Amino acid sequence: MAAAAGLRALGAKGSGWLRRGPWPLLTAGFCSGGPAGIGRPEPGSRPTSTRQRDGIRSIVLSDPKRRNALSLAMLRSLQNDILHEAESQDLKVIIISAEGPVFSSGHDLKELTDEHGPDYHAEVFRTCSEVMMLIQNHPVPVIAMVNGLASAAGCQLVASCDIAVASDKSSFAAPGVNIGLFCSTPGVALGRALPRKVALEMLFTGExxxxxxxxxxxxxxxxxxxxRLEEETLRIARKVASLSRPVLSLGKAAFYRQLAQDLRTAYHLTSQTMVDNLGLPDGQEGVKAFLQKRKPVWSH
Amino acid sequence: MAAAAGLRALGAKGSGWLRRGPWPLLTAGFCSGGPAGIGRPEPGSRPTSTRQRDGIRSIVLSDPKRRNALSLAMLRSLQNDILHEAESQDLKVIIISAEGPVFSSGHDLKELTDEHGPDYHAEVFRTCSEVMMLIQNHPVPVIAMVNGLASAAGCQLVASCDIAVASDKSSFAAPGVNIGLFCSTPGVALGRALPRKVALEMLFTGExxxxxxxxxxxxxxxxxxxxRLEEETLRIARKVASLSRPVLSLGKAAFYRQLAQDLRTAYHLTSQTMVDNLGLPDGQEGVKAFLQKRKPVWSH
Amino acid sequence: MAAAAGLRALGAKGSGWLRRGPWPLLTAGFCSGGPAGIGRPEPGSRPTSTRQRDGIRSIVLSDPKRRNALSLAMLRSLQNDILHEAESQDLKVIIISAEGPVFSSGHDLKELTDEHGPDYHAEVFRTCSEVMMLIQNHPVPVIAMVNGLASAAGCQLVASCDIAVASDKSSFAAPGVNIGLFCSTPGVALGRALPRKVALEMLFTGExxxxxxxxxxxxxxxxxxxxRLEEETLRIARKVASLSRPVLSLGKAAFYRQLAQDLRTAYHLTSQTMVDNLGLPDGQEGVKAFLQKRKPVWSH
Structure with a gap:
């Protein structure tokens, strides 16, 4: 199924999570096809690959020759794969990983020369920001699995996932200053994931x-x-996939929303979320199963 | 003295710290009596125990058979013990600890079945949130002393204290997803105490x-x-109890208030707090004692 | 050149970064002269010393006999040295360090007795807050290099710098409670640099x-x-000084601004910052140099 259908489904079920703030709703006009590989922009060159099994969707950045640069095509392919059937009950968790020794080197600099002009540049950063926010606004948990260097917007992608697991040989950088382009958009994600002194040393030195x-x-x-990277990441993903999807969706949305609120408003919101959660069939099933000392059976 | 009297005292001295936001002022209607044990809800079953000595109030969750579950009775007993004579100059610091191998397992699930209905559930979460905010809004520092598992709302309780000391065998979890009830209210406290990736891995996996x-x-x-847990916690508590109570109260309130403000407003507020602090008798006594190389004598 | 001239330059080039919030614009009325040492408030007693070489300005707190106390004179001297020719293209990075075994002991308590009165106290805290905000609002990165105890407002100074490097024998404290003066203004910087439990234990115990x-x-x-402290700090400073100053300035301002914003607004702001950055001569030079596999030549 193509992402356009995925978006229609979202519209029908309430796509409020895609519609906040100064930017317009994501359009599916760019659609290069869903994970099944339909509608590739250039035959044979789709920059991501996707497979889904037992509720776990694995999206792989698959352009190792270009160090998995987040070109506009890569960003749209990634966006597509994340959005694809986002509301399907068969999807429980997403893992984003990469082929080759570099997780992602960040933006494709060939797209940022002055030949392209400010409108094109703006489109690149807007699309990148949309992908990062999409991860946070998505109904299922998104895990980054990193094995290698994650740099600039590649580091931003890791910082934007809900959970991030990495091999001990991985490294993380925001080196835009080396090429005269401060990592300001990656700084949004880094500034929310790291102490600001650490984030600023990364941003100011590029190291x-x-x-x-x-x-x-x-x-x-x-x-x-x-x-052990894949085994450990899959262990976490399988655990997530074994849980109730509507319960995780409700909780994920409430978590990010309350973070920006003052304490009293945050407790007011989440207390209501708890009551709503108990009103879900899976909420009552879970509590009952626990009291009856049996395994819960989720209806999702 | 019962908590009702404590609240009257608060009213007289300015209980503004209890009155912010969308919820009404805490009522003392539930009063089950102060730490002295007067007015127990069920004879012989008070779920917390309290003693106070040398300015240090020790509140102990005392229902180890039910893993110190934060039932409505437990929450009200805890709230009562925290509120009791909150404005008394004899109280300098509060320690919250627990009997048995589990600090607290979180909400009492028997209270969350659909037999009780959403209004009852809302009351449970409202009361729990009030207790958590009360700790932050309380005029004296509150220390969690943890020796064992702190789970769900029990973990939230630890995260809500001003200071938290734990034995190395302790552990911390937000396992609501296992029973179909996402730890959304604990997420408020965890999201403000931990990096969000760590908080989300806890919330999404329950591990x-x-x-x-x-x-x-x-x-x-x-x-x-x-x-060494008790010794170390008492060392901190004794140090706090040796200091000027009005100075700590002023500082604690300003600390939490400025955290939510932009930098310039925060400095404006706290600069005024510093001037006010110097205007307190203990402020001038402390500075003078230091310059005269003697120990300060607090008037509180 | 005196700081007044520096301020005129700022005015000409847009000193918006000095003009936000409830306090008026910094005045240079106190001017005790620039780093060259002109116009000392008391001959022979300037409490900071400054030298600048290869774009790196080194400001040294130079009153070790008084443990580098942040007296009003010290604060103004520091402010002066930071503001001096702030807009000059010759300045790329600032290092703040100190003479002697104490980085800084915080405010000069002789200035905080009741003989001076609340207006004087207010002036002390206002000036101190201005210096801390100036560091954040300054167009170049500011690095703290700490070798010894940084206490109270001295600890605040470290927490307020963009980057902080310390020797392993250094220590950090907010001990105001010991003298009846809660470190409320340092708490603003500590609460934004440290987990709140750590910040509160420091503030409540003074340890x-x-x-x-x-x-x-x-x-x-x-x-x-x-x-290795000086070598390592200089290594970072030299790296920063080798980069494009306007790029770092743009990025630094955007980083702090977006931190206080909601995610969507933050991405909207910084996406525009990225486009603006690419419109700078150094932005295009850097990208081109990278694609041409040569070293960039910054025009600043």
Whole structure:
């Protein structure tokens, strides 16, 4: 199914999570086809690949020759794969990973020369920002699985996921200053994931931090040896996929929303979320199953 | 003295710290009596116990058989013990700890079945939120002393205290997703105490983190071996109790208030707080004692 | 050149970064002269010293006998040295360090006795707050280089810099409670640099934390052995000084501004910043140089 259908489904079920703020609703005009590979922009060159199994959608940045640069085509392909059937009950969790030794090197600099002009540049950054916000606004948890360097907008992508697991050989950088282009948009995600002194040293010097430093400072939730990266990430994903999707969706939306509120408003909102959660069939099933000492059976 | 009297005292001295936001003022209607044990809701079953000595009030969750579940009765008892003579100059600091191997398992699930209905559920979450905010709005510092598992609303309680000390065998979890009830209200406290990736991994997987991880990520201020837990917590509490109560009260209120403000407003507010602090008798006594190289004598 | 001239230059080039919020524009009325040492308030007693070379301005707190107390004279001298020719293209980065074993002990308590009265006290805290905000609003990165105790407003100064490097023998404290004066203004900077539990334990007990703890919790970006402190700090400063000044200025201002915004507004702002950055001569030079595999030549 193409993303356009996915968007229609969203519209029908309430796509409020895509419609806040100064930018217009995401349009599916760019659609290059869903994960099934229909409607590729250039035959044979789709920059991401996707497979889904047991509720776990794995999206892979698949342009290792160009260090998985987040070109406009890559961003749209990624956006497409994330949006595809977002409201389907078969989707429980998304993993974003990459082929090759570089997770992602960030924007494609060939798209940022003055030959393209400010309107084109604006489109690149707008699309990139939409992808980052889409991850946060998406109804299911999104996990970054990193094995290598995540740089500039590539680092922003890691910082924007809900959960981030990395191999111990990975590293993270915001090196835009080296080419005269301060990582201001990556700074939005880094400034919300890291202590500001750490974020600013990265942004001002362009130097990378190690996976261990990234864990220490909150950019990652977990670091493992390279050989255990996939196993550990899948373990987390399988756990998430075993849970009630509507319960996670409700909780994820409430979590991000309350973070920006004052304490009293945050408790008022989330207390209502708890009551709503208990009103869901899976809320009552879970509580009952626990009291009856049996495994819950989710209806989703 | 019962909590009702405590509230009257608060009213007289300015209970503005209890009156912000969309919820009405805490009522003392539920009063089950003060720490002295007067007016127990069910004879012999008060779920918290309290003693106060040398300015240090120790409140103990005392229902280990039910893993110190935060039932409505437990929450009200805790609220009562925190509010009791809150404005008394004899109270300098509060320690919240627990009997048994579980600090607290969170809400009492028997109270969350659909037999009770949404109004009852709302009352449970409203009361719980009030207790959490009360800790932050209270005039004296509140320390959590944790020795064991703090789970769901129990973890929220730790995250809501001003200072948190734990034994190295303690662990912390937000496992609501396992029973179909996302820890949305605990997420308010966790999202303000931990990096969001760590908070979200806890919330999405339900898996516990160790005391060392909790320290690394900011949920705790200190981790010690079990045999030193009480000694270390008391050392901190005695230090706090040796200081000027009105000075700490003024500073605590200003700290939380400025956190939510932009930088310039925050400095404007706290600069005034500093001037007000110097206008307190204990402010001038402290500065003078320092310049005269003697110990200050607080008048409180 | 005196700071007054620096301010005129700022006015000409747009000193919007000095003009936000409830306080009036910084006045240069106190001017005690620029880094060259002209116009000292008391001959021979200027409490800071400054030198600038290869774009790196080094400001040294130079009153070790009084533990580099942040007296009004010290604050104004520091403010002066930071403001001096702030818009000059010759200035790329500022390092703030100190002579002697104490980085800074905080306010000069002799200025806070009741002989001086509340208006004088207000002037002290207002000036101190202005210096802290000036660091954040300044067009170039400001690095704290700490070798020893940074206490109260001295700790606030470290927390207010963009980057902070310390020797492993350094320590950090907010001990105002010991003299009846809660560190409310330092709490503004500490509450934005540290997890709140760590900040509150420091503020409520007055006890110091080590350099390693400060790194763990985000107050520092880097800790090194004492003998490598200057080398490491200079390495960072030289890297910053080798980059394009207008690019760093644009990025620094956007970083702090977006931090206080909701996610969508933050991305909207910084996407525009990226486009503006690409419109700078150094933005296009950097991208071109990278694509042409040569070193960029900045025009600043």
């Amino acid at each position: 990378p931090i190690s996976a261990q430093e990234a864990l220490l400072h909150g950019l990652l939730s977990r670091v493992v040896p390279e050989e | 516990p983190i160790s005391a060392q991880e909790a320290l690394l990520h900011g949920l705790l201020s200190r981790v010690v071996p079990e045999e | 110091p934390i080590s350099a390693q703890e400060a790194l763990l919790h985000g107050l520092l970006s880097r800790v090194v052995p004492e003998e």
